[in-house]
Amino acid sequence: MDDQKIIEERVRSQTRLVSQAYAGQLDSLECPDCRHPAVSVWFAHPAANTYRTWFICADCDFHTRVQELTKPPFFSADRVSTDLQERDLLTLKGARFKRPSQELM
Ligand SMILES: [Zn+2]
Numbered sequence: 001m002d003d004q005k006i007i008e009e010r011v012r013s014q015t016r017l018v019s020q021a022y023a024g025q026l027d028s029l030e031c032p033d034c035r036h037p038a039v040s041v042w043f044a045h046p047a048a049n050t051y052r053t054w055f056i057c058a059d060c061d062f063h064t065r066v067q068e069l070t071k072p073p074f075f076s077a078d079r080v081s082t083d084l085q086e087r088d089l090l091t092l093k094g095a096r097f098k099r100p101s102q103e104l105m
Contacts, residue, residue, distance in 0.1 A: 014064055017055045021074050034060040041074070042081045046088035051075065054084055 013032030029039035038059040044052040051068040
């Protein structure tokens with residue numbers, strides 16, 4: 001598989017995970033890497049108007065993050081991960097450090 005194919009496959013599997021989440025399935029999604037039905041959906045809400053959706057596999061290292069422009073319809077406060085929020089906050093701070101002219105919160 002060349003790089004382009006790998007990227008296409010990754011985008012396709014990410015799109016599939018997102019569409020399953022939109023359909024209301026937040027657990028036992030098929031992992032694109034290990035193929036186990038072990039991916040769960042988590043959320044991070046590090047700042048107003050900043051929502052992120054994480055897909056994390058319990059059986060391997062697979063994880064991917066999708067940035068949402070609005071609150072996802074399948075957003076659940078029960079699934080907000082503090083760890084992920086802290087990591088996201090660091091990312092936001094890093095972004096602010098690199099781009100001082102842009103106001104983030
Ligand atoms: Zn996996």
